[in-house]
Amino acid sequence: MPGDHPDPTVIKIGDTYWASATSAEWGAVFPLFSSKNLLDWELVGHVFPDKLPDWAGSNFWAPEFYQENGRTYIYYTARKKGGMLCVAVASADHPAGPYHDHGPLVGQEAGSIDGFAIPDEHGDLYLIWKEDGNSCYQETPIWAQRLNDERTALIGEATELFTNDVRWEGPLVEGSALVRHNGWFYMFYAGNSCCGKGCQYATGVARSRALLGPWEKYAQNPILDSNDTWKCPGHGTVTELDGRWFLLHHAYFKQSHEFVGRQGLLSEFTWNAEGWPEFVRRSPQAPPLTDLGRLHVADEFEGSRLGLEWQWPINQQPATAVANGQLHLSAEPSRLGAVVARRTHTATYKAATTLDFAALPADTFAGLAAVGDPYNALALMAGNGQLQVWHLKSGKQQCLTSIFVEPCATLTLRLEVWGGQRYRFAYSTDGATWQPIPTESFAVNGTYLPPWDRGVRLALVAQGEAEATATFHNFILRNQR
Template sequence: MSIELELAARQAFAPGTLPATPPARTSYDHVVLPGDFPDPTVVKIGDTYWASATSAEWGAIFPIFSSKNLLDWELVGHVFPEKAPDWAGSNFWAPEFYQENGRTYVYYTARRKGGMLCVAVASADHPAGPYVDHGPLVGQEAGSIDGFAMPDEHGDLYLIWKEDGNSCHQDTPIWAQRLNDERTALIGEATELFGNDAKWEGPLVEGSALVRHDGWFYMFYAGNSCCGKGCNYATGVARSRNLLGPWEKHEQNPILDRNATWKCPGHGTVCELDGRWFLLHHAYAAESHEFVGRQGLLSEFTWNAEGWPEFVNRSPQAPALTDMSRFNIADEFEGEQLGLAWQWPLGQVPAATVRHGQLHLAADNSRLGAVVARRTHAATYKAATTIDFASLPVDTYAGLAAVGDPYNALALMAGNGQLHIWHLRSGKHQSLVQVFIEPCDTLSLRLEVWGGQRYRFAYSTDGTTWQPLPTENFSLNGTYLPPWDRGVRVALVAQGETGGVATFNNFVVRNQR
């Protein structure tokens, strides 16, 4: 959607005349990163805003978005588009941009292979990349996460981060330590800023994002449980005249909490547009919750007379998404490569080739197989694909799946003249249904889901008449699919021995509320 420019000039009126109705104030309270985009970050560089978000266990790592107006965002690339840095194995969380002297830095969290969570940094000559990784800056015994770069009152740049004590039933202090001139290593001593000492914060404080306003440093931060059905995340704020403290927490914390539409709002970054202030943060939509995941919301705040930030009704004012057709997908595999919105399980980069309007996906013999997936936007939807059935090699299966992760999925798979419904839960594989199919050139597969829970599969040999797979004797329930920190993806799958290739002609998703 486009933004109407607000009128800045006043109109003079003759005596006795009434002034015209002033133009409506544009609302910026919207879902701007719909789908699973936790821990969003935003920075303005020149006349362009740049955003990213947690990618967790999905590649490509850390999406990069650009915008001129904070409302319309374009996915333009990824920080690590092909593979993870050599030192890191998982948990790619909470990227934060910092720009200085024409160079852009991304401070991010990842887990060292076989080790602890660390805050690391990569840099590029342009916000869109390509990025060069410089490795970890800090990795405490309990883990270090949620790095944020901020200059102090003297202009010296510091890294702010959280010690991940809640992972081992300890407190979670927020630390600060100076960065070197290259911005790629810590120097000097670390200073503890504050910890989780308020009741609403529960076992943790995290997700620090700082801004300086009217001589104060303000730290927006999150507290309590971030994720899943039982989350109770919320946002607080603290302030200090000096970066290293002492810090004062706002008596009205949390300043941003749940409402009937949005649950567990937190972990955001502050930005400004035309003198108005916003927090880009995540929250679960109440209707779809963990099945879609934590979505990126823009929430406006103002500064009160005491200098504290205030949100309307202390909760996100973004309206619920209603026209879900805006997020429908119809991919005919035009061009020469998959679009940037496609994902794959971390460390399992698929051998995927796009040519002549088809996706050719090389099979993998892992539990589920090779996977290319898209984020979901609703908990109720239909998805479909058409495969080249006649050309499938022996013992190669092509399919359509709802995927939480490579260990948890529900899939409709075709191969060896048959259709199977595969149930994959906690890594355990089970074929629930087997149906023989008469020979045909192409075969269409369809997945339907209601509320993220009830699933049904169907197939068509002519693309028009659909045959449901028999599931009378058991219930296809997908409540187990979402991991604790991620939403469900819809995926195309190729499973089998090396050398087999599955060919897909299209991919369609139709959303409903």
């Protein structure tokens, strides 16, 4: 799953595999993918495509499927508005939705994350989750508690299964995913720091005859660790195909690391003579992407609505209309304005868009931006007869350069980036001849863009009064090495 897809989960229902992943602070929330072979995935929808659950405000992390009696459940993490991280649940009559949210199940003072549902040895369904103690410099117990018959509330008492007490685990254990094999419960879990330049994530495993323990951690942990291609592999879910066992997990590609984010990988494992899972060379064997062309984007805005791949900052879904090969994006006045974005797949690429320049209302700016989050971006913006390069850092906007452009009906904007760090901008009035945008240095530094847990997006943006609209004719993204 190339691009920013952390904490992936997978389940087989009938003859179809279903997958999802963390969406964090980007909507739509929790993508839904389907596949027949674990390799070719189609994005078919989202758990929360438009409206967020009323109780939740941010941190939409770690969805996990559970299926029972024809009903599909998603146990997920989100932050209560003004409060703590919670594990919650939504359900649907079909894996593709629509999903009905049932609200939070548990929210401890330190926070509760990474819920996973599994029946115990007696057939009673339990929720497994992590207490987020590392957020307040405490240990991170993994808990288990029984679910009610409706699978929408916890009953009885919670039982602690284990915590981070081995050196490699560092400040935490999290991301539990369980499977039962040959009379054992196996818990694949992640340890140490997950994200960003200094990540040290790896995957361990523990096992127990009974779900509530006692649990034994494998002496050879971590069983999945970094190599020269992939960094910080962890937080995955186990699945089978034709008798072969796989973990769908995330990792950073070394060459792009935090600029693209944590990507979904499928790693095969076998069971050794002692009954423990083993990965070849204890590291992901997925090769680097070679066919980058299949990930190129050329969106001409056909049809009547934006494609499912487009995203926006949660709680800031902009008003859009697609018609006659054009995207009409209603402006917003704050910071960068209205944003619709796509994931990136490499740290070196070119992106372009053509917009109606002459038709832009006064004091409305529209353009192309590399976006870490709504507070950190680099943008090439057109408006008021000008082109401007905007530097948005920690919510503070600065115009790095501004030039006047001869009147023209449409304007094509181009953004180029090398290694996620060096940005250069250009424009064209005819779509063929390019004029560079002068800046103080050859390239603008974008090292600051990625948040600790997310990759950079490429976005179309519109800033201005709410009644103003910007019109885009296309969006093109070309990946490079």
